Amino acid sequence: MAKLIRNGTVVTAADQYQADVLIENGIISQIGLNLELECAEIIDAQGCYVFPGGVDPHTHLDMPFGGTVTADNFETGTKAAAFGGTTTIIDFCLTNKGVPLSESVQTWHNKAEGKAVIDYSFHLMIAEINDEVLAELPKMIHDEGITSLKVFMAYKNVFQADDGTLYRTLLEAKRHGALVMVHAENGDVIDYLIKEALDAGNKEPIYHALTRPSLIEGEATGRAAKLTALANSQLYVVHVTCEEAVQQIAEARNLGIDVWGETCPQYLMLDQTYLEKPDFEGAKYVWSPPLRPKEHQDALWTALKNGQLQTLGSDHCSFNFKGQKELGLGDFSKIPNGGPCIEDRFSILFSEGVLKGRITLNQFVDIVSTRSAKLFGLFPKKGTIAVGCDADIVIFDGNAARVISSDTHHMNVDYNPFEGLEITGEPVTVLSRGEYVIQNKKFVGTPGIGQFVKRKTYPSEPLQIKPKQDTVGQRGATHV
Ligand code: URP
Ligand code: ZN
Ligand code: ZN
Ligand code: ZN
Secondary structure (H helix, E strand, O other): OOEEEEEEEEEOOOOEEEEEEEEEOOEEEEEEOOOOOOOOEEEEOOOOEEEEOEEEEEEOOOOEEOOEEOOOOHHHHHHHHHHOOEEEEEEEEOOOOOOOHHHHHHHHHHHHOOOOOOEEEEEEEOOOOOHHHHHHHHHHHHHOOOOEEEEEOOOOOOOOOOHHHHHHHHHHHHHHOOEEEEEOOOHHHHHHHHHHHHHOOOOOOHHHHHOOOHHHHHHHHHHHHHHHHHHOOEEEEOOOOOHHHHHHHHHHHHOOOEEEEEEOHHHHHOOHHHHHOOOOHHHHHOOOOOOOOOHHHHHHHHHHHHOOOOEEOOOEOOOOOOOOHHHHOOOHHHOOOOEOOOOOHHHHHHHHHHOOOOOOHHHHHHHHHHHHHHHOOOOOOOOOOOOOOEOOEEEEEEEEEEEOOOOOOOOOOOOOOOOOOEEEEEEEEEEEOOEEEEEOOEEOOOOOOOOEOOOOOOOOOOOOOOOOOOOOOOOOOOOO
16 A cells, blocks of 8 residues: 655755655655645654665574574574664675585575565675685676675684785776775784684683784774775775774775775663673673774764775674573683674664764765665665655654663674663654554565665776875776
8 A cells, every 4th residue: 555654854865855755566656845746655754864774784583603692593683683773784695615515505595585675785705715706706796696705814714714805806896886885903913812822721701802903903904904905996895893893994995995884883872891791791792803992983973074994784683691601601712702882783773873973864864774775785765765666665753762671672682782781762653664663663564575686886986086196906807
């Protein structure tokens, strides 16, 4: 049935205006004042913002990691995402050396199909480059629509790839139109520092942070950016936590290197002292890269404000405290890395970013939705409110005061890292392709209704940065 959203304030990355929005067949068909359609169901958005649904570029649902599997699957995770105002996620498809990429992708399709309540896509991890991978990659990118490749520079003996693999991935990505994503930490040095800490009897959660200093993240970020320049390719640095990494990204961008950066709510809001909480509670705050000393938070907010960082991912990777985080009792290196955030990403950025004057309302939409849609080939189907786009829409009460708590959240996990945080703003109604997923704060969606979205190759819009002719490396191969 057609739906007509009346009386709301439409906000995009560029505009803010009063208008009605008409939805027909899951698509936005008209935007304007005083729209009428007799048969349409009226949704009154008086006093609310009408935002494009959030695009979360970084989730880990139903993912084996650290000797266990993340607590949220594609049903619980996407349901929580929808409650929080997110209508598209891009999840990380893990791969294993020696296993065909197509098999790993099929595994991820099996995890999502029949479960997702919102639309989704996958990034593809690259563990190695060999003849088989080289033969399969064009198919993954062009036929499967998986146009982003992820390389881990950390997690030695688990996910970590070497620099040769990263470089060759960058070359292949340039050739076929994919965006390379990196987890930028120096895994070899971290491995040494962990062994050194454990040998010295330092086993508590805080040593997770102390064995992964920010300098090491900055070093890996700079290395990845330089390899990108050498390959004349394109790079997206996930979960940036610190000033050193921001500086490397800013420096690369100033040189015209095509580098983008994402941060996450946890790095904007929480700091390293959380890992010192007694009774092993610090384990709840173990992410990689780790939470940093508080002074880094200002650098991250400033970078979002001035465009040196462009997106916000949840890096949702939930593990229960009981039974999962506890795997690391007595050895911090065995604590599963990651935390829950898929539900709170959107509202935290609104409350802490817009309402505290750190970013504008248009920047909020750009960071939480539009920019990720553009970078990852989903735009304009996703990421904005315009005629012809999917009707993925959040009707958002910008005045609702609430407190984040695991007692009321919808993620399938027994704690919330933002427990007790007072925020303002809440999604009231969330539509995915014109269908209600959340209606008046109640879940009314259907598992399995979410569709896999094939994405466009990179870049799918004119780039905003122009590589200078005199920068290192003009070696990127042309597409064949
Ligand atoms: O600690 C984290 N970030 N866990 C998720 C996996 C990753 O590195 O993104
Ligand atoms: Zn190609
Ligand atoms: Zn990572
Ligand atoms: Zn992650």
